[in-house]
Amino acid sequence: MPDFFHPCISMNSGMVKAAYKADFDLEVVAEELMNNGQFEEVRYSPRLGLVKTYGEIQVILFSNGEISARPFYKGDEAYDYIKKLSVKLWDAQICPRSGKALKKCFLPECGEECRAKTGGEIPLVDEVKK
Amino acid sequence: MTDLKHLRKDFPIFSRLIGGRPVIYLDTAATSLKPVRVGEAMLSFHRQFPANINRGVCRLSEEASRAFGSARENIASFINSPSASQVIFTQNTTQSINIVASSLPRLAGDRKTIILTEMEHHSNLLPWMNLAGAGFKIKKIPVTPEYSLDMEKYRSMIDRDVAMVSVTHVSNVLGMINPVKEIIGIAHDKGAIVMVDAAQSAPHIPLDVVDMGCDFLAFSAHKMLGPTGVGVLYGKKELLEALSPPAFGGGMVTAVSDEEVVYNKLPQRLEAGTPAVESVLGFSAAADYLREIGFEAIRDHQQALLSVIYEKLPGIPGVKAYLPPDPGMNTGMALFSLSGLEPHELSLILDRQANICMRSGMHCAQPLVSSLCPGGLCRVSMYLYNTVEEIEIFLDVLKKVSHDLG
Ligand SMILES: Cc1ncc(COP(=O)(O)O)c(C=O)c1O
Numbered sequence: 451m452p453d454f455f456h457p458c459i460s461m462n463s464g465m466v467k468a469a470y471k472a473d474f475d476l477e478v479v480a481e482e483l484m485n486n487g488q489f490e491e492v493r494y495s496p497r498l499g500l501v502k503t504y505g506e507i508q509v510i511l512f513s514n515g516e517i518s519a520r521p522f523y524k525g526d527e528a529y530d531y532i533k534k535l536s537v538k539l540w541d542a543q544i545c546p547r548s549g550k551a552l553k554k555c556f557l558p559e560c561g562e563e564c565r566a567k568t569g570g571e572i573p574l575v576d577e578v579k580k
Numbered sequence: 581m582t583d584l585k586h587l588r589k590d591f592p593i594f595s596r597l598i599g600g601r602p603v604i605y606l607d608t609a610a611t612s613l614k615p616v617r618v619g620e621a622m623l624s625f626h627r628q629f630p631a632n633i634n635r636g637v638c639r640l641s642e643e644a645s646r647a648f649g650s651a652r653e654n655i656a657s658f659i660n661s662p663s664a665s666q667v668i669f670t671q672n673t674t675q676s677i678n679i680v681a682s683s684l685p686r687l688a689g690d691r692k693t694i695i696l697t698e699m700e701h702h703s704n705l706l707p708w709m710n711l712a713g714a715g716f717k718i719k720k721i722p723v724t725p726e727y728s729l730d731m732e733k734y735r736s737m738i739d740r741d742v743a744m745v746s747v748t749h750v751s752n753v754l755g756m757i758n759p760v761k762e763i764i765g766i767a768h769d770k771g772a773i774v775m776v777d778a779a780q781s782a783p784h785i786p787l788d789v790v791d792m793g794c795d796f797l798a799f800s801a802h803k804m805l806g807p808t809g810v811g812v813l814y815g816k817k818e819l820l821e822a823l824s825p826p827a828f829g830g831g832m833v834t835a836v837s838d839e840e841v842v843y844n845k846l847p848q849r850l851e852a853g854t855p856a857v858e859s860v861l862g863f864s865a866a867a868d869y870l871r872e873i874g875f876e877a878i879r880d881h882q883q884a885l886l887s888v889i890y891e892k893l894p895g896i897p898g899v900k901a902y903l904p905p906d907p908g909m910n911t912g913m914a915l916f917s918l919s920g921l922e923p924h925e926l927s928l929i930l931d932r933q934a935n936i937c938m939r940s941g942m943h944c945a946q947p948l949v950s951s952l953c954p955g956g957l958c959r960v961s962m963y964l965y966n967t968v969e970e971i972e973i974f975l976d977v978l979k980k981v982s983h984d985l986g
Pocket of ligand 1: 800
């Protein structure tokens with residue numbers, strides 16, 4: 451489980467910083483998060499290589515799978531949140547064979563496979579520093 | 581502009597590429613980078629005389645003791661201390677201030693007021709707040725809308741109940757230089773003791789404790805190109821002698837029996853236990869390095885970087901900059917926010933975009949920062965190894981972030 455990132459002890463809430471074990475198609479990420487209805491606004495910046503949400507919970511997701519989310523008051527809450535969020539991001543993962551988001555992957559050799567992967571939690575790679 | 585670009589080769593971090601790009605280090609106020617020479621000075625201890633100091637008669641111990649002693653003399657001359665024995669090596673600024681604060685009840689007589697400023701780092705706030713139980717009350721010199729200290733207010737606060745005035749020479753949040761000499765003069769007229777927190781001034785301003793007239797002064801090696809693990813407490817001799825030793829043990833005594841302990845003289849009296857010898861040697865090398873470059877050149881360079889910041893930062897849409905109006909009074913910091921982004925988010929994005937290292941949050945000075953912006957702020961702090969090109973990259977990325985996300 452990633453540690454809670456609390457960079458300034460004077461702040462009463464913290465952020466979780468972690469990385470999903472996946473690369474993402476950020477355009478699809480933005481669509482999925484927008485459709486989700488949980489966020490007031492979702493912005494995708496191709497030149498910054500990230501998607502950012504606005505609202506009560508603020509998430510930044512980079513194309514290499516790095517994610518930060520805030521504010522949280524407890525590490526467990528933050529961890530649960532990013533694990534649950536990953537379910538919604540499932541289709542936006544890049545298929546390593548076609549280089550496309552699972553949602554758009556129609557390669558004959560893996561299309562079925564990709565489409566057969568109907569969701570779940572995306573594992574995390576690096577566990578976070580305090 | 582004094583071009584200090586040639587110095588960058590002395591800082592190995594600039595040859596490290598992350599994601600194919602070099603690091604843009606704009607967080608010197610948190611801790612400075614260290615030139616190779618500092619590391620080499622520390623290694624000399626391990627390689628040539630790795631023995632404990634002032635404890636043995638073997639050659640290695642003698643050499644280590646001599647090197648340590650000359651490092652102390654060097655640091656003493658760096659701040660123009662009348663004597664090397666008035667330079668006490670501590671762990672850092674925080675410990676130096678704590679040592680003085682814990683002795684305040686015995687230094688203060690009947691006086692019960694402590695004056696601080698509204699711009700103190702927590703390290704020059706909490707040690708004094710901790711004395712509330714001993715009956716001390718704190719008053720703070722207000723910060724004006726121009727980010728200077730309200731000296732009129734200070735004059736009206738000070739009276740013969742003030743035991744201690746402890747002020748930061750340079751704000752770690754704003755970079756603002758405070759008029760410490762004037763503050764000290766006013767305090768001494770009323771018989772108060774003055775402690776100066778020089779953590780942020782030591783890297784930028786030549787320190788002269790005699791000219792300044794302070795009673796105590798504290799700073800850390802790691803903010804001025806030196807290693808972590810060592811700092812200084814300077815004090816006037818009679819005041820240092822009046823402090824309770826922060827620790828008791830080896831090295832601080834000349835004789836011990838069941839009946840009696842004879843304490844050593846300064847500085848050993850306040851330095852029980854084996855000190856961080858290699859860090860002290862690195863500290864001394866850092867002081868030499870700064871001296872060779874010269875504070876005039878550092879200031880010129882800093883002002884050139886600041887002129888780009890002052891010209892361009894406030895004009896970026898969504899940016900609110902908190903800059904002292906006179907850049908000449910700023911040691912190289914810029915505090916700012918970007919609407920729509922929380923400081924830690926902005927800091928993360930700048931780091932991932934261009935390896936820009938900067939500080940975000942409350943900067944260990946929550947009373948000041950939260951009064952400026954309750955959610956915290958971002959700070960870039962520049963030093964002799966930064967370049968105008970780096971500042972331009974920072975501003976450019978910030979502009980993009982402002983456009984796309986702000
Ligand atoms: C003005 C000021 N005082 C004190 C400190 C504490 O320094 P240290 O952490 O080295 O003890 C700092 C560190 O940021 C500072 O900026």
